């Protein structure tokens with residue numbers, strides 16, 4: 001059933017906005033003078049104005065705005081003018097005021113040919129979505145999809161595009177000219193549910209429970225959530241669990257709850273990039289922080305020193321492991337929650353994204369009974385996942401597999417996992433020595449951090465143990481001089497090392513909005529020097545509500561340097577990294593850069609992304 005079609009054709013309306021004051025004038029009997037009254041600064045239509053700036057006149061062709069000699073003249077849609085035939089959607093600047101001109105009749109009733117959108121295909125601009133609250137969206141049965149800040153234009157999807165009252169309210173709220181497209185009630189309401197999760201209501205709910213600082217001054221600096229405050233606690237705990245649910249749903253790896261000067265910022269790290277998801281009113285900071293500290297079993301009265309710990313919570317019907325830490329910033333405690341992905345513990349070597357040849361080589365190395373295999377790359381490049389995948393590939397009850405981690409993030413069955421402490425009696429080096437007394441076959445050392453660890457690890461590798469470990473270097477070859485710098489004898493290293501994996505994570509193109517792309521010529525030339533790439537097809541994500549700027553998820557990109565006899569000789573002779581790399585390439589090594597570019601040509605990721613994560617390789 002459609003609402004009745006409009007009969008008042010082309011009814012003109014002016015929204016006049018100045019310094020936050022708004023006034024809506026219907027142009028029923030022009031001319032209408034726009035100017036300043038003596039008693040206030042709002043522009044008026046009638047004869048009360050004392051300083052006339054402009055006038056709207058009715059002509060045969062419609063309405064015309066004429067400058068009456070104001071100091072700075074008038075401006076229509078950014079263009080200075082003396083006289084302008086008004087069109088629906090024009091923005092006129094007169095003095096300090098902005099005037100939105102609308103002809104209400106120009107919004108058509110939803111006839112079969114009325115503009116409609118398929119909401120799945122519509123690209124929804126998050127900046128537009130933020131202009132409405134959930135309550136706005138529900139009460140108007142509408143949500144914004146496009147926001148053109150400069151042009152002050154907003155495209156809104158509405159169930160009832162003839163709801164002029166709602167459109168006027170939207171324009172007043174957003175200071176934009178609203179263009180309406182129609183969509184079915186069901187689609188609009190389900191989009192609102194998706195775009196405006198109940199979080200905002202929860203923020204309001206929690207806020208209502210907050211005692212004002214004025215009424216309870218003694219509580220400042222004290223834990224506000226105490227026993228007995230059941231109702232208040234409920235509001236805040238609901239808000240906190242919604243934040244956790246939202247983060248898990250968005251597949252975030254970290255949640256940052258950070259007090260700022262004017263608000264509490266909530267950011268998620270998604271696919272390696274921090275994104276501000278929302279902000280909370282500052283008065284919720286203590287409550288939310290305390291709630292998180294209670295969940296992590298921290299001392300909530302301790303605010304001056306950092307705390308860290310972990311906990312498991314039920315989020316979205318599944319158990320989620322969190323590593324929680326606090327940091328006392330000058331604006332209060334910042335809380336960071338790392339969401340540990342249990343699937344990493346079961347990581348399969350097939351799922352890493354390694355090319356067949358490199359994977360086969362790595363498995364071959366993993367099946368040796370002694371030596372060191374190194375995984376290198378910057379922090380957050382997926383080294384841990386690769387180590388676990390490698391361990392899982394050879395896991396067996398016939399092997400004694402022991403790890404030394406800082407800290408243990410993922411629990412793996414059938415493996416003995418140890419965790420170093422901030423204590424000289426249990427460091428990587430001393431822990432490694434005690435593991436060696438426990439008859440190990442495979443040892444995973446979280447990180448080669450110091451000289452002593454490197455020396456014990458090499459010793460272990462030379463005495464019948466397979467050692468897996470990580471190092472921070474940019475390329476596989478660079479790991480070798482680094483280990484020598486850290487105090488290994490080159491001849492011992494040459495004898496002990498089996499291979500080095502170097503890796504990065506690249507963001508995948510979102511499958512929902514993947515589209516053909518034409519990278520900039522200089523980018524192509526830099527990535528494929530000397531190659532004619534005119535026949536290749538490149539892709540990017542256009543951006544949709546399923547993804548973040550056209551990317552969704554990440555995949556590893558790898559370089560595997562197996563230590564051949566020739567390279568072993570070069571290590572002993574202390575050749576530099578680039579000579580070792582050159583030799584490895586001659587022996588068939590696919591470099592990180594080549595492998596990543598292969599993923600670009602397969603349409604898995606973009607050239608920009610590969611440039612971003614492998615810049616050190618170029």
Ligand SMILES: [Zn+2]
Nearest residue numbers: 510513544547
């Ligand atoms: Zn997408």
